[in-house]
Amino acid sequence: MLVFDIRGPLAHFRRPDTTNTHATYPFIPYTTVRGLAGSIIGLSEFKGTARVGIRLMSPARTSVQQMSMLGKGWLGGGPDFNRPTAIELVINPYYRIYWSGDYYKELKDYIANNHSHCHTYLGSAFALTYPNYVGTYSYSAKDLTEKPFDCLSVIPIDAVGKLIPIPGTQYGRIGGMHCEYHGERRFGTIANVLYEFAGRPIRIIPYSKAETKDYTFIETEQGEIICLW
Secondary structure (H helix, E strand, C coil): CEEEEEECCEECCECCCCCCEECECCCCCHHHHHHHHHHHHCCCCCCCCEEEEEEECCCCEEEEEEEECCCCCCCCCCCCCCCEEEEEEEECCEEEEEEEECCHHHHHHHHHCCCCCCCCECCCCCCECCCEEEEECCEEECCCCCCCEEECCCEEHHHEEEECCCCCCCEEEEEEEECCECCCCCECCEEEEEEECCCCCEEEEECCCHHHCCCEEEEECCCCEEEEC
């Protein structure tokens, strides 16, 4: 499994269900990670098979700014169209990505050697980022028993049998996050995703049949438990 970090001063992962206000997801979506991988190795569209774990390494903080749409010429407004628009930004995002699947070797070679075929950014072109190679980890599938464990990554809610709150933690839920991209702005399945605002561990008892779904819990050689989906 390839492990790398992405971070920057700003990010904007546009929620597709917003128009007037450009709201953002609080962390990088699964489909955006696949697009980032395609940019690094030079694919116009990533159509391979991969499972990804997404870990927050810093708190999910956002700020709303105003921007002008002057000269955009959309929504029938013409070249002089000017409408103040609110855009939500993620502040100082920092994520650790766990990648298992197609293009593993190509992606590892590019990131480990600080190369990229195209510009890499966090959701929007103004939010540049530079992937940082962490390493390659060995891992094994986590035995799904009724015993609770601490997961360090975000988790699809369907994989959670029971959430066990830890004092001092704060949980969030993202609804309808895309999990499949079929090209030409066509998307497939969606997931509701659980995360902890500051990136602290999430203690759960997993859904007993989670191994039959499109996600799996794994344990790395470092003892980290991650959900790949």
